[in-house]
Amino acid sequence: MDKCKLDAYQLLSYKSVAQISNNITFSYYYYKLMLVATNLFKWEGLPNNMESRWIENYLFSDGQCIFFKDPNLGFMVAGVAQDGGLNCYNDPTTLTPIATNYVYSGDKPLTNGEDSYLIRNNILRLPEFAVIRYYAYKLCNIDRAIDTNIEAIKTPIVVKCSDKQRLSLKQAISQRKDNEPVIWTDSGSDINAMVETMDLHPPMVFKDLQVQKHMILNEFFTDIGINNANMDKRERMVANEVEANNEQVKACEDVMLRSREEACKQINRIFGLNISVRRRELDKIPEYEDIIKEEE
Numbered sequence: 001m002d003k004c005k006l007d008a009y010q011l012l013s014y015k016s017v018a019q020i021s022n023n024i025t026f027s028y029y030y031y032k033l034m035l036v037a038t039n040l041f042k043w044e045g046l047p048n049n050m051e052s053r054w055i056e057n058y059l060f061s062d063g064q065c066i067f068f069k070d071p072n073l074g075f076m077v078a079g080v081a082q083d084g085g086l087n088c089y090n091d092p093t094t095l096t097p098i099a100t101n102y103v104y105s106g107d108k109p110l111t112n113g114e115d116s117y118l119i120r121n122n123i124l125r126l127p128e129f130a131v132i133r134y135y136a137y138k139l140c141n142i143d144r145a146i147d148t149n150i151e152a153i154k155t156p157i158v159v160k161c162s163d164k165q166r167l168s169l170k171q172a173i174s175q176r177k178d179n180e181p182v183i184w185t186d187s188g189s190d191i192n193a194m195v196e197t198m199d200l201h202p203p204m205v206f207k208d209l210q211v212q213k214h215m216i217l218n219e220f221f222t223d224i225g226i227n228n229a230n231m232d233k234r235e236r237m238v239a240n241e242v243e244a245n246n247e248q249v250k251a252c253e254d255v256m257l258r259s260r261e262e263a264c265k266q267i268n269r270i271f272g273l274n275i276s277v278r279r280r281e282l283d284k285i286p287e288y289e290d291i292i293k294e295e296e
Contacts, residue, residue: 025143030136034060037128037224041260045275048075055119063127066097067267068116071105075271078102080118083109092118117270119263122255128224135220142213149209152202225253226282253279 038060043052054077058065066080078097085093094109095116110116121128161169221228227249260277267275 021147022140022144026136026140029139029143030132033132033136033220034129036226037132040224040226040280041257041277042280043260043264043275043277045273047273047275048073050075050077059119059121060128060132063121063125065119066095066110066116067119067263068095068097068110069271070097075273077119113266114270117263117266119267120259122259128256131220131223135216135223138216139213142209142216146206146209149202149204149206153204222249223252225249225256225279 038053038056041052041056043050043055046052055065058077058079062079064080065077067075067077070076076097076099078099081096081098082092083094083096087093091112093112095112095118096109097104097116104110112118159169218228227246257277257279264275264277267273
């Protein structure tokens with residue numbers, strides 16, 4: 001292997017692989033948590049074969065979407081652009097729906113509360129993706145720290161030797177790895193004089209990091225309104241602690257649920273529909289069940 005190929009191999013092995021692993025781990029947690037967050041609510045009574053995921057995907061990425069009736073396509077949900085009009089409460093008054101491969105065909109802008117309604121993810125219209133990105137970053141950091149700790153345990157010794165001695169030492173290490181009972185050396189070799197070694201004594205901290213990851217997942221579930229009081233098997237929570245946790249979870253759940261319930265109320269008033277929304281049962285969210293099984 002020539003020097004250029006060796007340098008490229010080392011670049012891929014040591015630096016790029018670490019960066020790729022960081023990106024893969026972050027993406028893994030981001031999309032796993034995203035699937036949980038976008039499946040929390042089930043919309044019922046939606047017209048025109050509309051699906052809950054269309055609404056929840058907009059709310060996740062944009063924090064808002066518009067429910068309206070297109071002159072040709074019927075009832076729709078889409079992203080929204082404000083036309084600049086605000087009422088005295090700083091709520092948008094005129095709206096324009098925007099979506100992929102779609103142009104609104106109405107002859108006048110839509111008026112919020114009269115012929116359309118702005119569905120909010122929460123009262124501030126904040127998207128959920130920022131919360132998911134925050135927790136995915138923290139979980140990624142812990143997982144990569146666990147990987148680094150395990151790698152350090154696998155190679156706990158630093159060896160100092162000359163270039164000429166390196167090949168012989170690599171062959172000896174390879175023989176040990178292959179469980180050969182005898183390692184052969186030249187009769188004139190003085191192993192102690194050949195090399196200097198430094199034992200790093202890396203601590204095994206991945207168990208503590210797993211506990212920390214568990215705590216961060218609990219924080220995430222609380223933030224999106226999922227009760228996690230029964231997830232922690234290491235500590236027994238007294239009744240007051242459980243009640244306090246339940247109140248915090250309920251408050252976080254209401255942040256999103258109340259905005260959706262108000263949207264149902266107003267849409268039903270405007271269009272004479274019978275739309276409702278409710279929290280999905282946890283055993284109906286496969287991604288949540290997967291996370292729980294991984295932590296057990």
